[in-house]
Amino acid sequence: MKQEVIEVLKNIVGEDWVLTSLDQTQGYLYDETEALIRPKAAEDCVVVKPGTPEEIAQILKYANEVLVPVVPRGGGTGLCGAAIPTQTSIILSDERLNKILEIDEENLMVTCESGVTLAALLEKLHDYDNLFFPVHPGDEGAHIGGMAVENAGGAGAVKHGIMRNQIKGLQVVLPTGEIVNLGGKLIKNNTGLDLLHLMIGSEGILGIVTKVTLKLYPEPKHKGTLLVSFDNRKDAIAVVPKILQQGITPLAIEYMERDIALESAAHIGEKWPAEEGSVDVMIILSEDKEEELYEKSEVIVDLCENHNAVYTLIAETAKEQRSILAIRSNVYTAVVHDAADALDMAVPVGSIPDFMNDIFALADKYGARTPAVGHAGDGNIHNFIMRENGEIPSYYEALKEAMYKTAVKYGGTITAEHGVGKTRMANLNLQLSEKEIELIKGIKKAFDPNGILNPGTVVTI
Amino acid sequence: MKQEVIEVLKNIVGEDWVLTSLDQTQGYLYDETEALIRPKAAEDCVVVKPGTPEEIAQILKYANEVLVPVVPRGGGTGLCGAAIPTQTSIILSDERLNKILEIDEENLMVTCESGVTLAALLEKLHDYDNLFFPVHPGDEGAHIGGMAVENAGGAGAVKHGIMRNQIKGLQVVLPTGEIVNLGGKLIKNNTGLDLLHLMIGSEGILGIVTKVTLKLYPEPKHKGTLLVSFDNRKDAIAVVPKILQQGITPLAIEYMERDIALESAAHIGEKWPAEEGSVDVMIILSEDKEEELYEKSEVIVDLCENHNAVYTLIAETAKEQRSILAIRSNVYTAVVHDAADALDMAVPVGSIPDFMNDIFALADKYGARTPAVGHAGDGNIHNFIMRENGEIPSYYEALKEAMYKTAVKYGGTITAEHGVGKTRMANLNLQLSEKEIELIKGIKKAFDPNGILNPGTVVTI
Incomplete structure (x- = not known):
């Protein structure tokens, strides 16, 4: 990374909040994506830890001037490589945006900064008699901002849905540096195209979330x-x-x-x-x-x-x-050392028995060991493709593609909750038409004309 | 309308399905927007009634060639003028797309064509013991496709939410003529930017919905x-x-x-x-x-x-x-003849008492009669600004703007369920920032580069 960029970043956030040596930055290069299938991180990155949305805005404006990519990073618990920088980048960590700003008992909502961990939110809710937040993607180190842009799911979706169903408001720094506040504590809001819902699940390619307002529920007794x-x-x-x-x-x-x-x-x-x-x-x-x-x-x-x-x-x-x-x-942690890939397909719940029979038949055909675990009640099963002798098996790509096609055949999705990121991009065309991918690129360009935010994620423009 | 355009439309859909004389077309020029505040419709319009998505695709491709605007029309029950053609246009009615295609009891979902009325859907559900659809915007003549693109609300939102919460899948003909199928019978789906949710509430500016898959619920006993x-x-x-x-x-x-x-x-x-x-x-x-x-x-x-x-x-x-x-x-029907405008603001439910006190004070200040009715449980109150001597009162614009600013002050919205359409566009900047409106324009351009679909609605590009 050019020294000049580092100096400007230090000027914006203060010297203490810029990491440059590989010793310091290497913990920021990967997420939880399976080691054998994740892309290789570019090591020539600088980590910056802004303390305010305004500092993030300054960083993004500067990045647009010098055309240096910015890769946003939350808790690093993602499973699709969205947070892995694949070219020389500024890694922007939200770890200092860690305040729970308001528990609104009257409207049953919480507003927190993006870098608050799920663990911290749940701990805070313990202080209250009767407040419950239902989305739990497994790893409580996940940041709420990351859960928003990855539209996290987990096990509680059968009754309460996923992050999309809980997010009422977002503060976002756009790739071009403007700060916008989307949505609000509202049940109904029809003011034009819905930028709030577009931002949910956008995997850090349309903006950097800095604040999140979430629905809460009365604690089930x-x-x-x-x-x-x-x-x-x-x-x-x-x-x-x-x-x-x-x-x-x-x-x-x-x-x-x-x-x-x-x-x-x-x-x-x-x-x-x-x-x-x-x-x-x-x-x-x-x-x-x-x-x-x-x-x-x-x-x-x-x-x-x-x-x-x-x-x-x-x-x-x-x-x-x-x-x-x-x-x-703990299944994931226990099994992942021996897994090549943990797939993340979903189908309509009524189709789960037929779908899984097809999946088991495919595994038999390839002689593969594919244990399964998952959120069957919402149609989302994680099928592991296991390693062979510690390596990616030779049939991996063919089996994965066959499984994806099976999901699509049942009206399903190749990624239910993990996201496309950098690891599922090559298979996106199995589910989306060329035109849909073109529209996604068009939206990306409208938000990020220079393509500086998280390039190589979801689509390449 | 040029004779040449009419001939091409007749070739696409058949002569019986093209209306050209004002006698025949005038029932298609307006929606239910209050008469004194709605825009004047262009009368030089042709009404076309395609029977398939493929015919719609052909019409849109042709409209792009000759640059003639296309205004989609459902049940005509809208309240923001989105369906009113303000320039010489092809009015595209979905009334022939009126089949309920599938009641899926296993997944608790219904799939129907866009022109099915809410009344027809509810009647069909009566044939089943235990199926319930919760969204009811008041007028059962509304088409399901229109309810989707207007993100209809109504009274049942407290428990079950609005259309956005029920829509699982949409078939859409894009402004440039491609047919896409968005979403599916899925609880979780994270394949990139969410075009399904972008289409919900898009007021007919991003595409013409031809098929809708909706969640159903067990009938409450x-x-x-x-x-x-x-x-x-x-x-x-x-x-x-x-x-x-x-x-x-x-x-x-x-x-x-x-x-x-x-x-x-x-x-x-x-x-x-x-x-x-x-x-x-x-x-x-x-x-x-x-x-x-x-x-x-x-x-x-x-x-x-x-x-x-x-x-x-x-x-x-x-x-x-x-x-x-x-x-x-029936309040709306009973009162509307004497109303200048029925506002459609919403605020966080906890703020309703303070908000309404401010609204009553504003009405007093202007000496206005502003009866109110609405979905208080979801924060959405319809405040009528009544006519004076059958006319729009002189204080109308000032009072409306003051009321909108009050809603925004409480973190509310200027339109909770009616939409922006053509009547709320001028006030959109009271709620959205310049940058947000610019992004909406950018998205519109990505979908509709020639701006042929429903121009002058939500934004002008």
Whole structure:
């Protein structure tokens, strides 16, 4: 990076907030994308840590003058390489924008700076009797701003939806340096094209989010976790849409194969409660009344027992629930060292059984080991393509493409919650038409005429 | 309109589906926008009624060649002039795209062509035991496609949200003639910039919607309507956020001033049940269990009685409920002949009491009669500015601008559900910054480089 750029950045944010040596910057070069498929980061980068939106605006204006790319960075927990700089760049970290600005109990909303971690937000909400935020992408180190631009999902989407459903307002520094405030604490707002919703899920290519206003919910008074085990994948998957068709809306319905459940349990020193069966479905219920919780639990247990369940457990104590959920949450960490790629497809919930049968058949055809875990209740399953002898298997690209085509065949998506970033760009045309990609490029150009913000992400202009 | 254009249109859709004489076309020139403030329609228009998306594509491609504007038209129930052609145009009516294509009970979704009316959709759902669609903008002649591009709201938004929350997929013919399918029956989908959400609320300037996939809900088993009356506006408005702060989420909380309730009741030959009080709040509850309905009704009645309610009624019979709702639904029709403008602002629900106090003070300052009715539970109140001697009052522009500025001061919006269209464009800069309007223009240009689709709506490029 040119010394001149570094000097200007130091002038804008102060010397303490600019990192230049590789020792200091290397923790900022990658996100959580699987090591074998992530792009190689450019090492000639400078990390800058602005303290205000105005400083970010100055940096972006300067970057436009000298045409140096800027790569925004939140918690670095992304899984599509959106935060990896692939050319000499200014890495702009929002870690100093870490204040929770307002808990608005009257409107049930929270406003925080983008660099607040999910962990910090959840901790803050513990101070209140009755406030709940439902989106949980697994890693609580995620920054709220990153969760907004990646439109994070996670397990709670069945009942409460994803980030898009919670975000009411965003403050954004545009690529050309203007600061705009989009949306507000509103249920209805129809003032022209909706820039707020365009910014959600934009993966840092349209602007740098600096402030987020989110919906909150009353804390559900009663929570319960059901664990139901089956002898095979087919039976386990088939029960998922049937639960929803009862008119029951759990917080989450998670699917997990036993071998990775055991791996995860071992990884964190817990014990998986079921011995029978080889595939598990977890149903998390949240209800305001205890009797509702019991009633719905019974309906689900009866349904599962009529559909070949071999083991059912109603986890009643908080400890039991925590243990099961911790095992589920740690699957990724436990398995990722041996995974080539963790796919992130989704299909309509009713199509999950057929889709997964096709996916299993594809894995058999390629002789691949593809364990699966995921948010079956919202149609989103993560199929791992495992390494062979520590390497990307030779069939990886062909199998991945075949799986993506299968998802699209069922009206699904190649990326449900991880995003396109830099790792899924090459396959975007399996889902989107040429014209849609052209429109995305056109929008990108309208926001960022010089293409300085996060180049090589989603589309190349 | 040039004869040559008419001939080409006849070749595309067939002679029967092109209307050219003013006799035939004049029913297509206006929407439901208040007569005194709507723009004057250009009369030199031709109406074309394509039968397929492919015919629409051909029309749009041709319009780009000869640079003739195309104005899309649904049910003509809009309230912002978006469907009024202000220059010589091809008016493209979707009335022949009127098929309900699929009721998907497994995924709880319906797919229909854009020209299906809300009435037809609701009637179809009656054939099913347990399916419910919550968005109701008042006029059931609205087309589903129009409701999508206007992001329609209505009374049910408190519990279920607006069109944006229900739309899962759209088929759209782009201004340049390509047909794209956006979204799908998915809960999660993160493939790049979200064109689906950009199209929702785009008021017919980015494309012509031809097919819509919507979420459905299980029919709530028990519905109840509470009517609570107060002696003054202040007490009535103050109770609204308090109801929501109980953790109760009704289907709707409606606010209505007595004089217009009586006018509406007379208009449709019904009797308003309350004699005490001068301002009413209606709370519509929908619950799965009867005891929940009674329990919540009691909590609300107690709360209102502790906050100066002078009359409360729990409407238990379906007939009683229908009568009250019919009176509420017909306010607009009953009052509009004497209204200059029906404003459509919204503010955060918690700010409604302060906002409305400011609005009442402004009306006093201008000596204006400004009755109010609206969806108080979602922050959206329609303030009428009434005519004086049948004309637009001299203070109209000044009062409207002052009211808009008041909404913006509370973090609100100048248009919550009606849209910007052609009538709110001049005031858009009270809410959006110059840069935001520039971005909207940039997006419009990326979609419609020749500006042929619905020119003069939302922005002028």
